[in-house]
Amino acid sequence: MTTTPQRRTRGSGSIRERMKGVWQIRYDGAPDVNGKVKKVAETVRGSKREAERVLRERVGTVETGAYIEKSDTKVSEFMERWLSTYVATNTSVRTQQGYRYYVNAHISPVLGSMPLQRLTGSHVQRLYATMQGKGLGGLTILHCHRILKGALGQAVKWGEIPRNPCDSATPPRPEKKELQTWDADTFQRFLEAASSSGFKDFYHLAALTGMRRSELCGLKWNDVDLDTGALRVVRTLQRIDGQGLVEGQPKTDRSRRSIGLSAGAVEVLRHIRATQAELRLAAGELWQSRDFVFTNPDGSPISGERVSKDFAKIVRANDLPYLTLHGLRHTAASLMIAGNVHARAIADILGHSSISITMDVYGHLLNDTQRDAVKVLDEQLLSGQK
Numbered sequence: 435m436t437t438t439p440q441r442r443t444r445g446s447g448s449i450r451e452r453m454k455g456v457w458q459i460r461y462d463g464a465p466d467v468n469g470k471v472k473k474v475a476e477t478v479r480g481s482k483r484e485a486e487r488v489l490r491e492r493v494g495t496v497e498t499g500a501y502i503e504k505s506d507t508k509v510s511e512f513m514e515r516w517l518s519t520y521v522a523t524n525t526s527v528r529t530q531q532g533y534r535y536y537v538n539a540h541i542s543p544v545l546g547s548m549p550l551q552r553l554t555g556s557h558v559q560r561l562y563a564t565m566q567g568k569g570l571g572g573l574t575i576l577h578c579h580r581i582l583k584g585a586l587g588q589a590v591k592w593g594e595i596p597r598n599p600c601d602s603a604t605p606p607r608p609e610k611k612e613l614q615t616w617d618a619d620t621f622q623r624f625l626e627a628a629s630s631s632g633f634k635d636f637y638h639l640a641a642l643t644g645m646r647r648s649e650l651c652g653l654k655w656n657d658v659d660l661d662t663g664a665l666r667v668v669r670t671l672q673r674i675d676g677q678g679l680v681e682g683q684p685k686t687d688r689s690r691r692s693i694g695l696s697a698g699a700v701e702v703l704r705h706i707r708a709t710q711a712e713l714r715l716a717a718g719e720l721w722q723s724r725d726f727v728f729t730n731p732d733g734s735p736i737s738g739e740r741v742s743k744d745f746a747k748i749v750r751a752n753d754l755p756y757l758t759l760h761g762l763r764h765t766a767a768s769l770m771i772a773g774n775v776h777a778r779a780i781a782d783i784l785g786h787s788s789i790s791i792t793m794d795v796y797g798h799l800l801n802d803t804q805r806d807a808v809k810v811l812d813e814q815l816l817s818g819q820k
Contacts, residue, residue, distance in 0.1 A: 447459060447489045447493050448460045448461075455479060455480060457479075457480075457482065457484075458475055458476070458478075459476050459488060459492070460473055460474065461473075461492050461496065462474070462493075463496065474492070474504075476504070505550065506549055507549065508546060508547060508549060508550065509541075509546050509547070509548050509549075509550050510545075510546030512550045512585070512594070513541060513546070516589075521533055526682045526683060527674050527682065528680075531675060537581065540561070540565060540570075541561065541578055541582055544561045545558070545561055550589065550594060551595055553586075553599045555599045555600070555601070555602025556603075558579075558600055558603035559603045559604070562575050562578075562579070562605050565578065566606060571608065572605070572607060572608030572609055573608040575605050575606055576608050579600065582600055583600035586598045586600055587600075613761075613795070614756060614758070614761050614764065615757070615761060615765045615767075615768040616754075616755065616761070620754065621762075621765060623752070623754065624754055625637070625638060627751070633736075633740075633744050635705060635706050635709075636728055636736075636741055637762065639699060639702050639706075641762045641766050642695075642698055642702065642766070643665075643699060643766065643783070644766035644767060644770075646670070646685070646689075646763060647738045647742065648670035648671060648672045649667050649669075649670055649684065650728060651672070651726075651728060651737075651738045652670045652671035652682075652726075653665065653667075653726070654669070654724075654726055655707070655725050655726075655727055656725055660700055660703060663694060663695040663699075663700050664693065665695060666691070666692050667684055667692075667693065668690055669682065669683065669684070670683065671726075671735055672738065673737055673738065673739060679735055685785070686787045688781075688785055688786060689787075690785075691785045693783055710729065710733075714733065716731070717732050717733060722734045741759060742758070745758070763784070766783075766784075767784060777789055777796075
C-alpha cells in the first residue's frame with residue numbers, strides 16, 4: 435500500500451491518500467462546551483476532487499455553525515429519547531401513549547435499526563409502502579408520517595441531522611369516508627330506546643352541545659352556569675393505561691371554550707342535578723364529592739369507555755342506523771348546518787382550531803346547504819317571470 439504525505443488545503447483541513455481511490459480528510463470540528471476543538475478524521479472514496487469537495491463542505495459547516503458531529507445513533511434510539519424527553523414534557527399523557535404505540539408498532543420495526551444520520555426520504559417512503567402492503571389505511575399512515583416528521587424536525591433543531599427526511603417523502607392520501615350522522619327523528623328514536631339507560635342525559639347533552647366524550651366526562655358543575663345558560667370546556671377526563679381516569683387539558687387552545695346552552699340543554703342539566711341530589715342522599719358518607727356533572731351512583735366520575743359500549747348496545751338492540759358515540763358530535767354539526775348556522779359559529783361550538791377544519795370535515799354538507807340557498811334565490815328572483 436502506498437500513501438502520500440498529508441497535504442494542507444485552504445482552511446483548517448488536510449487530505450491524505452490512503453490507497454487508490456480512498457482518501458482521509460482531517461479538519462477541526464466544532465468546539466465543545468468547554469471551547470476545546472477536536473480533530474475529526476473521515477474517509478472519502480472517489481477522486482481527489484471529490485475528497486476536496488467534501489472537505490470544503492465540512493469546513494464550511496464548522497465555520498457557519500451548521501456542523502453536525504457524526505453519530506451512530508439508531509432511529510429507534512432517537513425515537514425513544516424523543517418520546518421520553520420532548521413528547522413527555524409537551525403533550526398530554528393520552529397523546530404520549532398514542533405516539534408510543536405508532537412508534538413501537540410501525541416506525542421502529544421498519545426504520546429502527548438504521549443510523550439516524552443515514553435516513554433518507556426514500557427510506558421513509560419505504561415505511562409507507564410497507565404499511566400499505568400490510569393493509570393499513572391511509573389515515574394510519576398519515577398519523578405515522580406526522581409523528582415521524584415531528585420527531586425528525588426536533589432532531590434538526592437539536593443539531594443531530596441537517597435536514598428532515600420526511601420533507602422528501604409523501605404519504606398516501608387517506609380516503610375520505612362519508613361521516614355517519616342521524617337526522618333529528620332518528621335521534622329521538624334513540625332517546626326513547628335509551629330511556630332506561632343511566633347515560634341517557636349524557637347522550638342528550640352530547641347531541642345538544644357537540645362536545646367530545648372526554649369533555650363531557652370531565653365537565654364539572656363549577657363550569658356550568660344555568661342562570662345565564664352557558665358552560666365552559668376547560669378539562670377532559672380519559673382513561674390512561676396503568677393510571678385509571680386522569681384529568682387533562684382540552685385537545686387544543688380553541689378546545690378551551692364557552693358554549694351557549696339552549697333551553698333544552700339547560701333542562702337536561704337541571705334534571706341531572708336533581709337526580710344527582712337524590713343519589714347523594716342515598717349514598718350518604720360514601721358519596722365522592724368531586725363536582726363532576728356525570729357520575730356513578732357514589733359520585734365518582736364515569737368512564738367514557740362504559741358510555742361508548744352502552745351506546746353501541748342500544749343502537750344494535752333497536753336496529754338503528756350505525757353510529758358511534760362520537761357520531762353524536764357529527765350529528766350536532768350536521769343539524770346546525772341544516773339550520774343554516776354559519777360555519778364560524780359551528781367551529782366555535784365544536785372547538786375546532788380553525789374554520790378550515792370545519793370546512794374540511796363538513797364541507798360536503800355545507801355544499802348541500804348552499805345548493806338549497808341558491809334554490810331559494812332562484813325561486814324568489816324568477817317567480818315574477820312565471
